Amino acid sequence: MSVQLPDMPEFTPRQNAVLEQALKLLVSGGEKALTTSGLARAANCSKESLYKWFGDRDGLLAAMIAYQASKVRTAERSGGRLTADLLREHLEVFGRDLLEVLSGDVSLALNRLAVGQASREGSKLGTLLIEHGRRQIDRRAIGLMDAGRRAGLLRFEDADSAYHTLYGLIVSDLHVRMLLGEPGLKDNARQAKKAVAAFLVLHGLDTNSEGGN
Amino acid sequence: MSVQLPDMPEFTPRQNAVLEQALKLLVSGGEKALTTSGLARAANCSKESLYKWFGDRDGLLAAMIAYQASKVRTAERSGGRLTADLLREHLEVFGRDLLEVLSGDVSLALNRLAVGQASREGSKLGTLLIEHGRRQIDRRAIGLMDAGRRAGLLRFEDADSAYHTLYGLIVSDLHVRMLLGEPGLKDNARQAKKAVAAFLVLHGLDTNSEGGN
């Protein structure tokens, strides 16, 4: 037996192209539009190949999540000295990136898919999404937290708890509203700025340059 | 044409019983378990009646949301003088109630249903859920905000914005995680306490009795 090695890109280029088309179908019309026949037709492949590659429909869905996660790479910026303004800037960039990711149509489609599957027992899709899709951005935020504390710019007891506070301030109920189909999206930059300002009031050490809009 | 009057309970008792059974099916097995045949069998009614009462399947889903919303009644506590400790207490109760509602199995099932339907055009289910399900609790929170400001205990420019901050602090990503099927739920009371403490740091006027765990 051969386990998936990290250098083995999990799928062949052909399979990646099929998964890309699957994501396109999912984004365009939701889960109902993602049928095996439709995907085979759209991707110019045979249903038999789909079942040979991914096992069954659930395997295809899991492969789509893994494929999408493999595409996302966070910048993981981590330069030298960290000043208060630099930390604020990094936090705001993080907030904008987070909102951008969450409001992306592929992300929304995959989250809707996983939420829809969450009722069935043994879904694993939700866990997969949380693990693959969030770990990257979570690690980036936790890194930012720790760097801020090490530089004497942030104070908190638990980095994870502080991160959840930041997350809540940034996202609030926007994610669920978007998942429910609400189109009107507030300005990401403005929302991130506000959230970071509040976060720094809670967990920052200096109070200068406060009250930005 | 006859509009729905508030005293007209929207549905007959028999229909309410059927909707109750429909919610039960939805909670137990997700959307896939909610078939017209299955509901007719479980509720001892005929499919023909279902279609006569609710039009089609979407009408049934909308009726389920309306029915569930009609059951939820927030206490809308609003006594006399408001002190700092009383405001904090009310806010914490609100936070606990909010988390309790969001983590309820019926709420989760309906939200999953609406999210799953959100991809299809003309869903209206998501809007319905937000309107019917959230308006009550939102109004209660906004009322609390305004009362706090009128009593000189809170400061903010926009009550809606302040409420969203409170919401984010309380809920963070818990709602989405639960929608995705994550079972482990933190302690509601502890989470509410923490969130309210942070909220009062941001928008409260006095800083005494701070730092409770």
Next chain:
DNA sequence: CCGATAAAGTACCGTACGGTACGGTTCCGC
């Protein structure tokens, strides 16, 4: 040049669902 492997395309099968139609039963107004 040849055998083999992979994959496309198509046809097929079983099932299950949404929606409709029909016969039988209960209940209510008259």
Next chain:
DNA sequence: GCGGAACCGTACCGTACGGTACTTTATCGG
């Protein structure tokens, strides 16, 4: 007692999907 309305139970229909089998085509090692 009677006619009709509401409703239950069941059978039925068309469709569409997940999954499988088969035929044909292409690619590639020897």
